[in-house]
Amino acid sequence: MAGVISAGREKPPWESRAPLILGTLLILGIAAVTVTPIIFILINSLNVARPGESWRFGLEGWQEVFQSPRTLSAIGYSFLLTVRTAIGIAVAFVFSWLLIRVRIPFARFIEFSLWIAYFLPPLPMALSWILLLDPSYGLINQFFQIAGFKLSIYSVYGILWVHLTTSTIPLMTILLTPALRQMDGSLEEAARMCGAGYLQTFKRILIPLLTPALLTIVLASVVRNLEAFEIEQLLGRPAGIYVYATRIYDLIQWEPPLFSQAMSLSTLFLAILVLLAVFYQRYSSTHSFATISGRGVSFRPTDIGRSRYAISGLLMVFLSLSVFLPMIFLIIGSSMKIFGYFNISDPFSGRHWLLVLNDPQFLLGVRNSFVVGLGTAGFGIILYSLLGYALLRAHLTGKPLLNLLVWLPWAVPGILLGLAFLWLFLSVPILTPLYGTFGGLILVLLLKEMPIGVHMVKAAFVQLAEELEQVARVCGAGWLATYWRITLPLILPTLVSIFAIVFISAIRDISAIILIGTSATRPLSLLMMEYSLANQMEAASIIGVILSLFGVGVAFISRRLGIRLGT
C-alpha cells in the first residue's frame, strides 16, 4: 500500500489556510461597512468642527446634550414610549394563544390580516388616524364633540395607539404564533389532566416554557421601539413631543446644523442599543426558540362552543382598528377635496389623484422608488445569500465574529445610519461622489436590511438538510453544479420572498434615507413624508395608498411562498 499516493489531487499548502484567508476577508469587508459608521458617530461626538473642516476636539456636543431641555425631554420620551412593549406583549400573547389553541372561525383570515398589517407602511396609517382623531377636524372627534370631549392623536397616547395597532401587536403576534404552534399541546393537556385549571396551566406551564420566546420578542421590540422615527415626527412634533430620533433630525435641520450635539445624542443611544442588542443575541442564541415538544407536535385546538364567535369577533375588532379602518379611511382621505372636511357639500373628488398622478415630482418619485427598491433587493439577494451560505455552509474561520458584524446594523436606528453616512459622504473625499446618487441610498438600505435578509437566508438553509447537497457531491457533482442544480432551486422560493420583502422595506423606508436623499433621488416615501409635514395631506395619503398596495402585494407573495419570520 505504501508509496502509491500519486493520483489524488495534491493540495497546495496555502489551501489549508483558505478558511482563514476567506474568513478574514469577509470580516474586514463587512466591518468596513457596519463598524465604520458607528466609529464615525463616536469620533464625531467629540468633534466641534463642521463637516469638511478638519477635526477639532471639544466636549460641547456632550454638554449640550445634557443642558438642552428639549434634548433631555426627548431622551425621556424615548424611554416612556417603550412602554408599548409591555402592553404589546400582553395583548399579543393572548391573541396568539387564542389563534393557536382554540378552534375559532376565520383563524386563517385573522392570521393573514396580521401579516398584512406587518407589511403596511406605518406613515399612511398615521395619516388615516389623523383623519379620524385630529383635534379640530377628526371624524371621531366630531361625534365626541356632542358629548363634550375630544381626543387628540398628537399626544403620547396617540403615538402609542398608532404604534400598538399598526405594528407592535401584529408583529409580536406573528412572532409568537410559531413558538406556540411548535410547543407540544400535550404538555398543556397533561397539566389539565393533573387537575390544573386554565389559569394555573397558563401560569405554571405555558408561561415558563415560553419565557425564552417571550423575552426574545420583548428585547427585539424594545430595540425596534427605540428606532422609530416617522410616526413620532408626524404626530409628536405638533405637540412638542420629541424622541431622540426626531430630535436628531431636528438638530440637523438647524442652520448651521448642530452636528456635534446630534452625534453625542446618537452615541448615547447607540451605546444603549448595542448593549441591548448584544444581550439579545447572547440570550436568543443560548435560549433560542428551541422546539419544545414531547413527541410528534400535533395539537387539536379546543372546541369551546358558542364563545368561539365572541373570540373571533374580538380579534376582528382589533383587526378593524389596526388594518381595515385605517386602510379604508386612507383611501377616503385621498379622495377628499379637503382632507378631513366631511361637512362641506360634495366633499369627495378625484381632483387630487389627477393632480398627483400628473405631477412630475410624483412621476420622478415612482421612478426613484423602483430604482432604489429593485437595486436594494437585487444586490441584497446576492449579498445576503452569499453571506448566509458562508455563515452556515462554508468552511471559514471567525464565523461568530462575522455573524455579529452582519447583524450589527440591526441595533443601529435608520436615522443614525443615515446621519453617519451623511457625514461620511460629506467629509471623506473618495465617498463624496456617492452623495446625492442612488448608489448612496442603496448602500445604506442594503446595510439596514442586511440582518433580516441574512437571517432569512440562514433559516432557509437550516431547513434544507445538508444531506441533500452532500449526496449530490458524492454522486459526482462539483460545488457549482450542486449549488446550481440542487441548492438554488430548493431555496428559490425563499429568495423570491426575501426579494419582495427587501423591496417593500426599501421603498417604504424614511428614517435611513431622509438625511441623504436629494431632490433628484427622492423616492415616494420621502415625498410622502414631505407632503405630510407640509400639511398636504391629500397628496400624502394618495402616495400612502400606493405604498400600502405594494405592501399588501408583498404580503400575498411571501405568504404564498411560505416565508416565516422569527423561527
Next chain:
Amino acid sequence: MGESAIMPPASGIILCVNGLSKRYGDSWAVRGIDFEVYQGEILVLLGPSGCGKSTTLRMLAGLERPDGGAIYLKEKAIVHTGKKIFLASEKRNMGMVFQSFAIWPHLTVQEHVTFPLEVRGISKKDISRKAKDALTFVNLSGLETRLATQLSGGQQQRLALARALVYEPDVLLLDEPLSNLDAKLREQMRVELKKLQEQLGTTLIFVTHDQVEAMTLAHRIALMKDGRFEQIGTPAELYDKPASPFVQSFLGTTLAFAAEYTAAADGPYLKLRNGYKLRPQAALFDGIQSGSPVLVTVRPNDLQPILDKSKPDDNEIEAVVQNIIYLGDCYEIAMAACGCEFSLQYPSLPPSKNQKVILRVNQKAIKVWRV
C-alpha cells in the same frame, strides 16, 4: 451463521484505511483505525450510537476531513493527511445512501437517476439507457415522471439506491439506510439488498447499530466502540470467539457473573457468588493468577434447566423464577441468578413463580475475562 460467513471469492483489496482519526473539539470521534475492504464484500460497521461508525463512513465519502491517517482506493491515496491529500467527494466515484434517503424534493424519479450521469458528462443515449436499467433494477420503472416526494418510504429508499448505483461506483456506502423504515419493510429490504449485492458484486460498506441487520448482511463485521475497532471478522468469528465481553454482549444477550479464580489441586475452578463452582476448560486460565477476580460470561441458551433436582453440583447454578409469560408455542420465563436477570424459553409448562430451578451451564460455552 451459514452462508454469510463465507468470504467472497477471489477478492483483492479495494479500499485500505490507515490510522484514520477525527477530532471534534477536544474529543476524538475516531481514534486511528486501520482496516481493509475486499472487492465485492459487504463490510458492516457496527456499534452503539456515538461510537464513530458514521463519522468513519463520512470520512470515506469525503464529507468529513480526517485529522489524521490515510485512505487508499484501488491503491491510490484519496486521503493522506501527512501529504495534504484530500480528494473531493465528487471525484471519488463512491456511492452513498443516507439514513434520511436525501431525496431531492424538486426532482422527479427520472431526474434523480440521470443527475449523477449528467454531471459526469455522459452521452444522452447512454444516460437514458443506464437510467432505465437502474430503475428497472430497483423495481421503479413506470414511475419515472413522478415527483420523488410522492413515493412511499420503501420506494424512496430504492430510488436512493438506484441513484447511488446508476454510475457503477467502486464502493457503495450506506449509513443506517434501513432505520427509517418500519419493521416489516426493513426485513424485506434487507433481503433485497443482499440479493442485489450478489447480482452486482458491488463492494458495500454498511453502517448500522442493529446486530441482527449486521449478522444477516455482513461478510465481515467491524464492531466499533469509542472510536476504535473492538473486533473485525466474520459474523461467526465475532459470535463464537468474541474478543471482549463487549463484543459478546453486543451480539446477543449475555449473562455476566463476577467470580473468583481458584487453582485447586483437583483442577482449576471459578467460584461464583453463593458458592457455585464452574469448571471450564483449563486453557482459558492461561496467565491468570489464582485468587484473582474474573468476569464469567455465558449466553442464556447455554443454560439447560434440570428438573427434579434440588442441589446444584459443579457447573450448575440455582435460579429463581420471577415471571412466566405464555407466548403460544412456548413459555418465556424470567429468572434471576447470582444478581443477574435473564429469560429462558421453556417448551412445556414451566415451574411456578418463585420456585427454584437448577440450571446446568454448558461447560464449553463458558468464557472467562480478566477484570
